Amino acid sequence: MLKKNSAVPRQIMIIGGGIAGMEAARVAARRGHKVELYEQKDHLGGNLVAAGVPDFKRECHALIHWYGSELHELNVPIHLHSWIDEEAIRQSDADIVLIATGSTPVKQAISGFNKIFSAESVLTGAKNPGKSVIVAGGGLVGCETALWLRNQGKQVMLIEKENEILPVSHTLSYSSTETLKQLLPEKGITVKTNTVISHASAAGVVMQSAEQIIVQPADSVVTAIGYQSNNSLYENLKSERSDIYLLGDARQINNVIQAVRDAYDLASQI
Ligand SMILES: Cc1cc2nc3c(=O)[nH]c(=O)nc-3n(C[C@H](O)[C@H](O)[C@H](O)COP(=O)(O)OP(=O)(O)OC[C@H]3O[C@@H](n4cnc5c(N)ncnc54)[C@H](O)[C@@H]3O)c2cc1C
Numbered sequence: 493m494l495k496k497n498s499a500v501p502r503q504i505m506i507i508g509g510g511i512a513g514m515e516a517a518r519v520a521a522r523r524g525h526k527v528e529l530y531e532q533k534d535h536l537g538g539n540l541v542a543a544g545v546p547d548f549k550r551e552c553h554a555l556i557h558w559y560g561s562e563l564h565e566l567n568v569p570i571h572l573h574s575w576i577d578e579e580a581i582r583q584s585d586a587d588i589v590l591i592a593t594g595s596t597p598v599k600q601a602i603s604g605f606n607k608i609f610s611a612e613s614v615l616t617g618a619k620n621p622g623k624s625v626i627v628a629g630g631g632l633v634g635c636e637t638a639l640w641l642r643n644q645g646k647q648v649m650l651i652e653k654e655n656e657i658l659p660v661s662h663t664l665s666y667s668s669t670e671t672l673k674q675l676l677p678e679k680g681i682t683v684k685t686n687t688v689i690s691h692a693s694a695a696g697v698v699m700q701s702a703e704q705i706i707v708q709p710a711d712s713v714v715t716a717i718g719y720q721s722n723n724s725l726y727e728n729l730k731s732e733r734s735d736i737y738l739l740g741d742a743r744q745i746n747n748v749i750q751a752v753r754d755a756y757d758l759a760s761q762i
Contacts, residue, residue, distance in 0.1 A: 497524040502762065505584050506530065507576045507725065508592035510538020512740025512751040514559040516590050519759035521566040528586075529563065530574040536560055538594050539741070540748070542615040546640040555748075578728055581736075588735045588762055591726040592755065595719035595741040600628060605692035607712040611637040614714050622711025623647060626697055628689060630657030632664060634716035635672050641714070642679050649682040649708055651699060656685055663747040689713065719745045 501524045506513045509531030521527045535541065537556040544552025563570060581589055597610040609619040611633050623646050627638040630652030638650040650657065657676070658669045676683055687701040696709035719741065726738040739758050740751040 501525050502587040503585060504528070504588045504590065504762070505576075505581065505586035506590045506592060507581075508538065508594055508740070508742065509533070509536040509570065509572075510592060510594045510740060510751070511540055511555070511559070511748055512594070512742070512755045513538075513590070513592035514556075514563065515752045515755035516592060516739060516759045517568050518559065518562050518566065519756055520590075520762065521563070521568050523759070525762070527566075528569045528571065530571045530576045532573070532575040534572050536570065536572075539612065542612040543748075545615040546636055546643075548639075549636065552748075576725070578725060581725065581729060582732075589729075589733070589737070590758065591723070591736065591738045591742055592740045592751075593722040593725060593742045595721050595745055597715065598718040598720060600689070600713070600715045600717055602689055602697065602713060603691040605697060605713065607710075609712055609714050611714055611716040614712075615640070619712075621646070621714055624709060624711045625649070626651060626689070626699075626708060626710045626713045627716060628713055629716035629718070630654070630683070630685065631716060631718075632658065635676060637714060637716055638676060638681050639672070639679060642681050648680075649684065649710075650676060651684045651687040651689070653688045654685065657683060663749075721745060 504520050504525050504527045506517050506529045509529055513529055517527050517529045540552045540556055544550055602608055613619040614621050625641050625646055625648050627634050627650045630650055635658055638648050642648045658673055687699050690698045690700050696707045699706040721742050723738055723742050729736055737758055739754040
């Protein structure tokens with residue numbers, strides 16, 4: 493149950509229009525605060541945009557749409573195309589600043605190969621992975637991206653450096669994890685665990701496991717090897733002002749439920 497209206501309405505600047513920023517804006521506005529939301533891109537949703545591209549994940553886009561309608565009804569000003577830096581925060585007259593700037597995919601360099609794309613850039617159509625793809629990273633994002641690429645008729649190999657794909661996660665239930673694990677080989681995706689990319693040669697991308705060296709011709713390598721929190725705004729400003737808070741993946745890489753919980757808890761207290 494939402495806490496009742498705040499005794500003192502405050503001016504709140506929220507940076508990041510992903511799920512954490514949108515939920516914080518919704519709750520804070522409903523509690524009577526004057527909220528403004530800033531997003532660098534031309535749309536709301538953050539990582540949920542890429543997450544909802546596969547047809548089996550379309551509910552992510554429905555969620556973004558729902559938040560858009562809620563914020564519109566609550567008359568929350570949404571500033572798209574608005575990259576916020578430290579100076580913009582210093583110059584704002586906000587009483588409270590919420591940093592919900594999400595995360596950045598961890599990059600991988602492969603000597604001799606430059607067609608390396610993040611899963612997000614491929615899912616959103618910003619990059620074309622070609623017909624023959626190696627997906628690096630057997631977590632949820634890598635597995636779902638591999639499946640989505642395979643469903644388009646591409647030749648897909650999924651590699652994971654640990655000895656299993658989809659290790660225990662708080663995002664997927666046990667049964668969904670097991671179903672996804674079975675589905676990948678059934679759909680014709682080659683799954684290689686205990687395997688890492690070494691470099692590329694004229695013959696293809698060279699990968700190593702304890703037992704063998706694999707050389708796989710590929711149009712691209714699509715990476716899903718983790719995320720780093722975008723927390724520099726908070727880290728650089730927290731000594732200047734006490735009314736600045738970090739939430740969602742910017743605080744700790746997690747999932748949708750945790751981002752919503754973070755935002756709800758925080759916006760209920762201010
Ligand atoms: C492909 C993919 C699939 C996923 N699937 C699932 C799933 O099935 N279930 C699940 O629970 N989780 C899933 N996740 C994880 C989930 O999407 C994230 O945990 C969640 O969206 C994090 O929300 P957030 O608002 O904290 O960050 P983000 O979604 O990263 O949003 C941050 C926003 O801040 C903006 N921003 C950053 N810096 C600035 C700045 N300086 N100025 C203005 N704007 C800025 C960014 O443009 C972005 O829109 C998936 C993630 C990916 C990438």
